[in-house]
Amino acid sequence: MTDQKQPELIRLGQSIRSIRKGKGLSLTQLAQLTGASVSALSTIETGTRDARASTLYRIAKALHVPVADLFGASQEAPPQTGTA
Numbered sequence: 001m002t003d004q005k006q007p008e009l010i011r012l013g014q015s016i017r018s019i020r021k022g023k024g025l026s027l028t029q030l031a032q033l034t035g036a037s038v039s040a041l042s043t044i045e046t047g048t049r050d051a052r053a054s055t056l057y058r059i060a061k062a063l064h065v066p067v068a069d070l071f072g073a074s075q076e077a078p079p080q081t082g083t084a
Contacts, residue, residue, distance in 0.1 A: 005046075005048060006047070009050060010047035011047075011071075011072060012044075012051070012070060012071060013044055013045040013046055014045075015071060015072045016044065016045055016059060016063075016070055017045045019063050019065060019069065019070070020045075023063055023064075025063075027042055027045075030059070030062055030063075033058075033062035034055070034058040035058065036058065036059075040055075041059075044059075056070055
């Protein structure tokens, strides 16, 4: 990966940070709950590190949200399924 931050990683990190802060958790507390290091979580939140699926699963579990919520899925409109 290049030194440039990828927009999708930035959005993911911002979403994780927003959910974490909304739950009143510090990075240290989230690190304790997930088993990830504070520095690893920090780089994920800033969009400078691509998280593995297993890490995202542990983050979602610790935050008590579906993994899709980490990607901002709950903020998007549900997909349209045909017309009536």
